[in-house]
Amino acid sequence: MLLIDVVRVSEAVARTPARLGKIGHLAELLGRVGPGEAEIAIAYLSGELPQRQIGVGWRSLQDLPGPKLAATATLTDVDALLTKIKSVSGQGSQAARKALVHELFAGLTSQEQAFMLKLLGGELRQGALDGVMIEAVAKASGAPSADVRRALTLRGWLPAVGAAALAGGVPRLKEFRLEVGRPVSPMLAGSAPGVAAALAKAGAPAALEWKLDGIRVQAHRSGSEVRVFTRTLDDLTSRVPELVEAVLALPVEDAVLDGEVIALRPDGRPHPFQVTAARTGSKIDVDRLRAETPLSVFFFDALRVEGADLLDLPYAARQERLAATVPPPLLTPRLVTDDVAEAERFFAEVVKAGHEGLVVKALSSPYAAGRRGAGWIKVKPRHTLDLVVLAAEWGHGRREGRLSNLHLGARDPETGGFVMLGKTFKGLTDELLAWQTERFLALADGPTTEWTVHVRPELVVEVAFDGVQRSPRYPGGMALRFARVLRYRPDKRAEDADTVGTVRALMI
């Protein structure tokens, strides 16, 4: 199949707003792709590469050669070149990689170049990712989408699942099973503004588990072999020896467990997330780091124990198997209750202990991987500040032509100026985007670049955030974590905004 065929379908999908329409376009193409190229087509059309990452980002995509006139590149040709690009590493590799990227683009028409640019830049934005592609694979293969979804849960990679479905339908999909050593798509949590709302969603009684601010881990053990995977199914094994040892010490030969690793201080309170991230992100000199910043692990689910798959069992039954497998110090603290007041007390307790919050879990829900359903609901405390808008950046995609991303500042009473604490684009409705674009242009003042409009510091905005973290980037040495706009405060002036001192007092 030619690349141009895929490009045309991608463009049609992007033009079609209706999901069913997108699915129709995708399924039509999947119906005519050959078995050798199905995986490539599915990957490209869901914005991914069969190679996953190839070490080429936006910077490596500058200064590309001009287009060819005739579209002759096949999917196989392009795939082979991408594999070659990925395989290049070592001294002088950047020049070699650049030459190969050059070669790739020189063989494409301008239409194909535009597509590859977006695909490699991770910005395909055609309104179809895994969720839509699952339906397209189902339609093209004749298999129920539930079977496709189930296979994806167990395999974690849709192009492989889709190719199998197209080649062999339901029987081939049924061959995907939970395998020790191969990661499963992890179950994710939705969110609720408070404990009571979360209990209402999950249905009482529900289980409340501590939410630890660390790294999600899926641990697989088969005999003396242990492997650990992250939320995105990357292998983390070599970076977390403590976890490997803990799993090897369990009284089972065969298990798949879900949990969180976190760096705790000697007094048992958690380090800031940055400390855990730095520790789990390092693969050099892990033994030395381990002595300085040991990791603890807390498990909260069991997907398989001694040959028995537990995914379809209700939460309560999985908990029983977990408790029978893992010693109490390695279990995530939890409480089962239907009493809102008791739940609120538990929430206050976990926050006081320095942790992130709670995850509220329905007792009956199976391990529904990959979807943020109502089975698990997270609850976190929320801070707010009144900050001053210092500048705004032009948006992209559906926010094109609107000033979108706000630069937020706290008042500095000593200098009379403002100290930038970070940016946010979250919480803005279309109406608010239109309003602020107009307002900011009227307030424009100071240096204005291609992307940024600086404004007179007059508008006060109420911002919610999860915490204040140490920052190497911003002048105050601190930044807001997960900042989002709640509302503008036309009733407040810049002199009424919160000060740097207030923010500093919130830093961990």
Added chain:
DNA sequence: TTCCGACAGTGGGGTCGCAAT
């Protein structure tokens, strides 16, 4: 007919490893 669950899009801060400067 209305409601609501699932999805895609729009980006945020921080850290590491690696290659180039």
Added chain:
DNA sequence: ATTGCGACCCCACTATCGGAA
């Protein structure tokens, strides 16, 4: 030694479609 880039960790929120109620 320092810097820039790419890849991953953590993530919140709104708009929209289409099936459920």
